[in-house]
Amino acid sequence: MQLNYKHLHYFWVTAQESSLTRAAERLHVTPQTICSQIQALEERLGVKLLQREGRGLTVTDTGRTVFRYADRIFSLGEEMAEVVRRQVTVEPRHFHVGVTDFLPKLMAYRLLRPLLMLEEPFRIHCHEGGMAQLAAGLAARRLDLVLSDRPLTSESPVRAESRRLGSCGVSFLARGDLVRRHRRGFPRSLDGAPMLMATADAVIRGRLLGWFETLGIHPQVVAEFDDSALMKVFGQAGVGIFCAPTLVEAEICRQHQVEVVGRTREVEECFYAISLTQRSSHPAIQVISQAVLETGAPPE
CATH class of the missing domain: 3.40.190.10 (Periplasmic binding protein-like II)
Known part of the structure; x- marks a missing residue:
């Protein structure tokens, strides 16, 4: 049996407020809308969830069981939304870059430095190795970019774009x-x-x-x-x-x-940026390439 979670949410809020009117104000809908949604949920479950008591509403025994589950469901949903909001606003984007053995480390830093100056920073993961090893990392999608002192040769089994940076x-x-x-x-x-x-x-x-x-x-x-x-x-x-x-x-x-x-x-x-053709539009790669284009050489 599939539940309509919108109906369940209306019941959850109404049970908290013990009033159709207050629930309607909180949800910005009419009391009639809430009443019909809760009735649809009761019909779906085949049980009564709310009952009149004087001028207000009380939750039935079965309704209390449903409310406990609803409370867990929607509380978890709110927690998930908060975690996602924190990740979107705080967590940096990840960028995996390989640096060949012979590329001077200070040059690698010069080429990557523009990423550290962005308002929305990247978390850079640097991996050092030989060209064959790093090219394999590109092919396996473990790396987004390789910085090298040479372009990828035509004999390489990896089909990638070598862009001269300066x-x-x-x-x-x-x-x-x-x-x-x-x-x-x-x-x-x-x-x-x-x-x-x-x-x-x-x-x-x-x-x-x-x-x-x-x-x-x-x-x-x-x-x-x-x-x-x-x-x-x-x-x-x-x-x-x-x-x-x-x-x-x-x-x-x-x-x-x-x-x-x-x-x-x-x-x-000479300095090269090597990436898979379909990944050349990666925002971090664009930032590195643009910084070099604007200066004509790796940035001072």
């Missing part, structure tokens, strides 16, 4: 004596200099080696890293010179107490 030159950074020894005469002063490099999988490594070859210089690679953050720690310790996007040069110098050896625009770091 690019910048690179800065060579180091500590103390290394800066003093190699700043003068840059970039030829890098010949034989101790160098910290990304591993062969990083796009920037190939670009750097090509540039060195063009200049005819041969730095001494003393350590290789698949984690740009760890490379900066070694640089801070004075082990060697490392390069980073010029856009985040100031922050790296401040955080790691390093100085600029030199800069070049002949080697570029």
